[in-house]
Amino acid sequence: MNIDASKRMHREAKKIIPGGTQTIGKRPSKMVPGEWPAYFHHAIGAELWDLDGNRFVDYVQGLGPIILGYNNSAVNDAIIKQLQRGTLTSLQSPLELDVAQMLVEHIPCAEMVRFFKTGAEATAAAVRLSRAFTNREHVVSSGYAGWHDWWVSKLSPSPSSRGIPNSLHHLIHDAPLGDIDRLDAIVAEHGQDIACIIIEPKGMEGEREYLAYARELCTKNGFVLVFDEIVTGFRMSIGGAQQRYGITPDLATFGKAIANGMPLAVVVGDREIMKLAESLWISSTFGGEALSLAAAKATITELEKPGAMQRLRDLGELLQDGWKQIGADNRTVSIYGDPAMPGIRFIDAAGNSDLESQMAFARHMLHAGFLIRPNHCFFLTLAHSEELVQRTVDASAEAIDQILTLTT
Ligand SMILES: Cc1ncc(COP(=O)(O)O)c(C=O)c1O
Numbered sequence: 001m002n003i004d005a006s007k008r009m010h011r012e013a014k015k016i017i018p019g020g021t022q023t024i025g026k027r028p029s030k031m032v033p034g035e036w037p038a039y040f041h042h043a044i045g046a047e048l049w050d051l052d053g054n055r056f057v058d059y060v061q062g063l064g065p066i067i068l069g070y071n072n073s074a075v076n077d078a079i080i081k082q083l084q085r086g087t088l089t090s091l092q093s094p095l096e097l098d099v100a101q102m103l104v105e106h107i108p109c110a111e112m113v114r115f116f117k118t119g120a121e122a123t124a125a126a127v128r129l130s131r132a133f134t135n136r137e138h139v140v141s142s143g144y145a146g147w148h149d150w151w152v153s154k155l156s157p158s159p160s161s162r163g164i165p166n167s168l169h170h171l172i173h174d175a176p177l178g179d180i181d182r183l184d185a186i187v188a189e190h191g192q193d194i195a196c197i198i199i200e201p202k203g204m205e206g207e208r209e210y211l212a213y214a215r216e217l218c219t220k221n222g223f224v225l226v227f228d229e230i231v232t233g234f235r236m237s238i239g240g241a242q243q244r245y246g247i248t249p250d251l252a253t254f255g256k257a258i259a260n261g262m263p264l265a266v267v268v269g270d271r272e273i274m275k276l277a278e279s280l281w282i283s284s285t286f287g288g289e290a291l292s293l294a295a296a297k298a299t300i301t302e303l304e305k306p307g308a309m310q311r312l313r314d315l316g317e318l319l320q321d322g323w324k325q326i327g328a329d330n331r332t333v334s335i336y337g338d339p340a341m342p343g344i345r346f347i348d349a350a351g352n353s354d355l356e357s358q359m360a361f362a363r364h365m366l367h368a369g370f371l372i373r374p375n376h377c378f379f380l381t382l383a384h385s386e387e388l389v390q391r392t393v394d395a396s397a398e399a400i401d402q403i404l405t406l407t408t
Pocket residue numbers: 117118119120121123143144145146147200228229230231255256265
């Protein structure tokens with residue numbers, strides 16, 4: 001596969017753009033190092049074409065934001081119509097209320113809504129609101145929540161957390177998803193000081209019980225429960241994981257897929273907590289930018305159509321069933337995740353994730369014409385077809401076969 005043009009451009013970019021990309025997760029070194037095409041030329045439906053003209057079926061989908069497919073005509077039309085009226089003006093767009101009403105209708109915890117451009121802004125606002133509401137400072141965090149100081153201080157001290165005051169580190173406590181003992185230990189030690197537990201659901205087996213436990217813990221102790229649904233939002237359902245599991249947090253953040261690739265994120269939740277955003281300094285010039293709101297309205301309208309969300313799940317199930325049929329559910333390879341976010345994992349003799357095989361799988365798939373992230377779930381869209389899914393299963397079978405032949 002020739003990726004010379006991509007490589008050349010990435011080399012030039014690194015001279016004047018630190019890291020060469022805006023998103024750490026999109027660096028070729030984080031994907032399949034040396035072989036990953038860094039740049040796209042165009043993208044349509046479930047597929048994209050790189051700068052060298054290679055064509056891929058995409059399961060990365062921009063790291064999650066694309067849910068209807070690239071270049072979706074309903075979203076394009078909505079953006080173009082709004083473009084002709086105004087992108088951002090001195091007054092608010094009525095779309096703010098339209099989209100807020102749609103979110104309140106769909107998301108169980110949503111009584112009020114504030115808009116942002118990125119997921120990190122939305123989670124920062126959720127933490128600020130929680131601290132203000134409880135008058136406490138400590139945060140319990142499960143998963144990733146964005147690049148702002150409050151979260152990256154969790155990684156201190158480390159090369160990636162330099163620049164963040166050391167004094168922030170003691171305010172954040174890492175509680176891996178599903179680890180109830182760890183959650184109990186943090187609460188036993190810091191219970192009086194905890195403002196919120198912020199959890200990133202992942203659509204994994206058994207997580208409902210953990211989320212239910214966290215809900216009870218928060219209610220009992222007066223902590224704010226925040227679900228970070230930046231990834232699960234609109235994928236597990238329009239109302240997110242909270243709707244699928246029937247567990248309602250106090251606040252939630254949504255982003256990525258809610259505007260099919262346009263930059264929009266929200267914090268939603270309980271009226272009493274959200275109303276604090278009237279007086280707290282939470283403000284963004286571009287928060288009400290109208291093209292993204294138009295895209296969100298069109299995206300929700302498409303997903304509300306009968307059968308749309310079910311089709312997304314059906315495609316995921318088809319992929320999972322296909323993997324099962326090729327025998328990819330045994331001691332060395334396993335299938336995981338909600339059908340909306342299915343994944344395949346290689347396991348070593350000790351029962352741990354076999355990252356080398358995981359990388360080899362991503363490499364094989366890349367050369368067969370599929371973009372997947374090593375060690376990450378697949379993101380499906382409504383533009384994926386049964387035929388593309390079957391081709392994915394066939395390519396997976398070949399990749400697994402070659403990897404297992406080499407490792408056994
Ligand atoms: C669960 C979760 N929360 C928050 C974020 C941050 O979102 P953004 O990159 O839009 O700031 C991400 C990004 O990957 C995420 O996966």
